[in-house]
Amino acid sequence: MRTKPIRFLLTGGTLALIAFFAALFFLPKPQGTGLTVNKDVPFYSMPWNDNPFFPGLINTADGKMLDGANVPSAEFCAQCHEKEYREWASSVHSDTGLDLLYDTAANNNEVAHKNRNGLEKTRWCESCHEPVNLLRGEVNPLAVVGPSQAAKEGTTCVVCHTAVKADPLAGNGAVTLDLNNLNNYNEALIMAAPSEHARNMQSKTHNPLMGSSDFCGACHTEIRPVEINGGDPLHLQSTYEEWQKSEYAEKNIQCQDCHMPPDPAAFIAELNETGKTPKRVVSHRFVGVNYLLTDPTLPSNLTTFLRGGLPPGGISLDEWKADLLEQQRLTLDLIKSAATLSVSAPASVSPNATANLDVTIVNSGAGHSLPTGALDQRHMWLEVKATDATGKVIYDNGWFDEKTGKVDPSAVIYIKVLVDKNDDPIYEHILFNVKSYSYTRDPIPANASDTIPYAIPIPADAQGTITVQTTLWYRLALQEFVTYSLKLDMILPPVMMAQNMIEIPAK
Amino acid sequence: MKKIWISSLVGILTLSLMLTACASPQTAPTADSVSTENAAAAEVDLSAVKAYAVEQASLMKESAAALRAGAEKYYAAIAQIKADHPDANPYEYLWANNPDAAKALLNQMRADWLEAHTHYELNEGIIAGVPTLAFFDDWLDAGPSAEEDPEALEWKLVLADDTTLESPGNLFHSLTEPALYGTVDKYVGLPVDLNGDGSLGVSEALPEAEILLAATQALDVASDQTLDAVKAWQPTLEDAFMAMVTMIPTMNEYFEQWKLSAFVSGGNFEGTSFIAASRLLDVTGILSGLDLTYDNIRPIVANADASLDSQIAAGFSDLVKYVNNLYDQEKAGTIFSPEEADSFGTEAQNKAAALAALVAQAAAKANVKLNLDAEGWSPDAPPVIIVVAPDPAPIQ
Incomplete structure (x- = not known):
């Protein structure tokens, strides 16, 4: 008796399919490519526990x-x-x-x-x-x-x-x-x-x-x-x-x-x-x-x-x-979209008097506090500068020295001050050594505001209308970090977040 | 009927082969996937590594002694001038009256320094990488000064004029090189036109005699102690692996220093060291010592995993060839740009990182325990070098 070729193919194919599905069932599933610590990755140091990534939490x-x-x-x-x-x-x-x-x-x-x-x-x-x-x-x-x-x-x-x-x-x-x-x-x-x-x-x-x-x-x-x-x-x-x-x-x-x-x-x-x-x-x-x-x-x-x-x-x-x-x-x-500034000032001012101003910073565009992040480095501050009609500067609180990178120590500044075990300040982001910290001024929550009073003494020789320019500055890091840690001969400039200008007529 | 079974069998085999090919990816080889029994039994002879280290330390010591002798002659000459002409600036007097002798002596001292330094570099891979010898690397070649790092290696150098330098840094690059090449102002006796081109360029200066004498005597003493330590060293398999795993991946540091050195930055160079010899010499030196070390432990690795051994040998060959090629080009006059130096450094570091990882795998497979917290040797008390001033004598 002669066997037809079609029968060979059908029988062979059926058996092959059975074998295929059986193999699928019995073959091990893919194991992934992960490596086992101290087996595939030898001599790996884990001082605290068996988690190789600790103290990171990834x-x-x-x-x-x-x-x-x-x-x-x-x-x-x-x-x-x-x-x-x-x-x-x-x-x-x-x-x-x-x-x-x-x-x-x-x-x-x-x-x-x-x-x-x-x-x-x-x-x-x-x-x-x-x-x-x-x-x-x-x-x-x-x-x-x-x-x-x-x-x-x-x-x-x-x-x-x-x-x-x-x-x-x-x-x-x-x-x-x-x-x-x-x-x-x-x-x-x-x-x-x-x-x-x-x-x-x-x-x-x-x-x-x-x-x-x-x-x-x-x-x-x-x-x-x-x-x-x-x-x-x-x-x-x-x-x-x-x-x-x-x-x-x-x-x-x-x-x-x-x-x-x-x-x-x-x-x-x-x-x-x-x-x-x-x-x-x-x-x-x-x-x-x-x-x-x-x-x-x-x-x-x-x-x-x-x-x-x-x-x-x-x-x-x-x-x-x-x-x-x-x-x-x-x-x-x-x-620039994060904050707005407003200033309330007297209707007029006379020489030899004091102009009392309220400067308000509104966190109008950030969904978190201002500033936020690594606040021992990132900081913002206010500069209030007054000039008389001749252009003479009669008041400047919050100046920035472009030659040294220093900010007026009396400025209203938002920064976190870190201290070590000796209560010495930490300027170079050595978080490992921080004992405690404090804010010079609390960051401003989203949609909240902070009002700062200023008393500007108007000199006796001040001429005419007084112009008050208020600027909110932002800076990414402390100059100390740039100079002593990065060892760079550069002054890290601030950028302007918001600015406001008002004029106070002379009485 | 027979044909049916043949067809079926062919079908099954074909599908099986296909399934095998499509199966899960190979998992990475594991350190314990190869038997280490044979490796543990294998013998290793590290006497050649020790012989190499002793030879290089001896040659360094010889050159350091010659350098010290030169510095003592120089100091004696300056002292003689001070005694004979108390009102004169002794360096100006020396340069005005004996420029050729002064230049010859300075050139000889620089040649001796280069010789001593080269032999150290050829040994650095071993000395810096073996915990019981690493102290000498800090002292001779790598340690910062207390000014640079408050936790710098503690040691004192008492000059002939009784000035004490506390933790002044390493002997090659913080002291002797700046003194001989005039890259630190306070170590300069007098800037002079050494090459006679009518201008005062980098490294054209007569050294200040006090610091030169002190630094070279200290280098001589430290070289002597290094030689003693290397002679006493009983190399172990752990030492050999530790040296390789710790020193191979240091390429980026050397390339960074090379980029900032006079060899790459040229006129923009603002440093005080790596002016006499290219940092590429250090890299080639380190690798040659480690390559030799690996050659001596190859049987152990080959026994544990022959394929891994081949990969490591090829990795060494590739890295050594890569760095030697750069160094040869530099010696032939090529001046690379800082950007090129960066790019070469990245490539060398990639090669080195891959090689170091393979060596670590090999150590694990050979059942060699590398102690991450191994305490290095250091002397019971910080070294104190008290300089002995030679008697005044005229320069010859």
Whole structure:
């Protein structure tokens, strides 16, 4: 009897299919690419507990370390998402690790606790500033992991786009990333299943966490753990809580609404004008207040130096400078949209008398306090300057000396004063050594105001109408930090947040 | 019927192969995934590493002694002039009356310094990387002064005029190099036109005799003590791995110093050290000592994981070639820009980080415990060097 070929094929095919499904059932599921500490990553120091990332609170979904080779870099993402990549590259988020100010501050802290696990303690900082670095085991006394492009990219794409959980009240980078299950991500896999890619990358429609303040809060809340320097936990930054207590939170206006539109100042203007939240259009510039790292006009290659190196791959120097210039414009506009100034003054004033003024600062555009963030460095102050009709300055409180970088010590200033165990002030952001802190003046909550009285003595020889110019200044860091920590021969200039001018006629 | 089974078998095998190919990605090799029993049993002979370290330390000591002798001659000459012509500036007098002898002596001292420094650099990978020897790296080559770091290495230098310098920094780059090359004003006796081009350029100066004498005597003493320590050193496998894991990833520091040195920054140079020898010499020196060290422990690593051993050997070869190539170009006259120096530094650091990680993996696979908190050796009391002034004598 002759067997027909069709029977061979049918029987063979059926058996093959059975074998296929059996194999699918019995084959091990993909395990992910995570590495086990002190097994795959040897000689890793964990002085406090079994959590390799502590005292940082960032984590991976499987609790394992990242294999650097399997972490897609921003340059990889840029192959398809060039616009987003360019926006991010000029933002401060692309520079959270290499930023010279951060890098120097981290080093200051590490050195301050030399021989006291200083380096391991910086995991607290790295949790937000160099998350990939930390998650792959690079923050260790011995170099036990190889280089990784993504590790140098600060808050790189996958840090946000693989986040599955966040604890904004715990802060210190309390985000969980599901990065180890990407399993050798490559272009072919993405192109073969774009919707799977969107799901993997937590696009907002798949994971609302990406669009909420809760996510940002995980890093914009900073609490020094007791393991750093004993004592009680020290609440150092509370931007998230400031927002949470504000009307912005009540109105469901999230961080992303103000900081991620293409033009944040325009967004705030429309919000204030209409009272309605404009439709969200997302830009990856993450506009904030860092007017220094976004300034491409600094002399002698200083921008590159401050940002810790040349622009990320795929962007020419000219393109990068143009992007930075736009970033700085948006930044300065946003700073100017945060506050308004008003002055109440007498109807007239005579020589040899005192003009009593009330200057009111209104936090009219920020969904958190003013100022906010690392307030031992970032500060704002008022300058009140009066001139007579001849232009002669008769009063100047809150001056800024452009030659020394000093601010009038009698100025009304909003800054946090840190002190060490000897009650000596800490100017160089050595948070590891802080014993306590105090505010020279409390930051102004969202939609609140602060009124400061001034008594301007009018000299006997003052001529005619008195002009009073009131300026609210903002500065990113203390001059002491620039001079003694960065060792830069530069004066860090302030930028203007708001200005008001009134005239008081002579009696 | 037989054909049916053949067809089925072919189908199953094909699908199985496809499934295998599509299966989960390979997990990274683990440190304990390879048996370490053989590794533990393997013998390692580090006598060649020790012989190399002793040879380099001996050669450094010889050059440091020659430098000291030169500085003593120089000091004696200045002292003679002070005795004979108390109203004259002794350096001006020396330069006016014996310029050729002064120049020859200075050139010889600089040559001796370079020789001593080169032999140290060839040993630095081992000395700085081994915890029981690292103290000497701080003292000789790397430690900051108390002015730069309040926690600087404690030691005292008592000059012939009874001035005491407390923790004045390391001997090569904080003291002897600035004294010999005139990069620190207070260490300059007299700026002079050494090259006769009619102008006073960088490093054209006669040294101030007190500091030069003190610094070179201290360098001689420290070189002697280093040699003794290296001779007494019993190298262990832990030492060898520790030296590699701690010293390989230091490339970026050296490249940064190179970028800021006169070799790259040229006329914009504002530093006080790394003017006599390029920092690339340090890098090549460090790597050559470590490369030799690895050659001597290769059997251990190969026993634990032959593939890892090949990767490490290739990594060393690649890094050494990369740095040597840069150094060769520089010696041939190429002056790199600071941006190029940055870019080279980044690439070297990437190569070094990858290599150091492989070495750490190898140590784990070979069951070698690297103690992160290993206490380095330091003397019972901070060193005190009291300078002995030679009698005055005319320059020859």
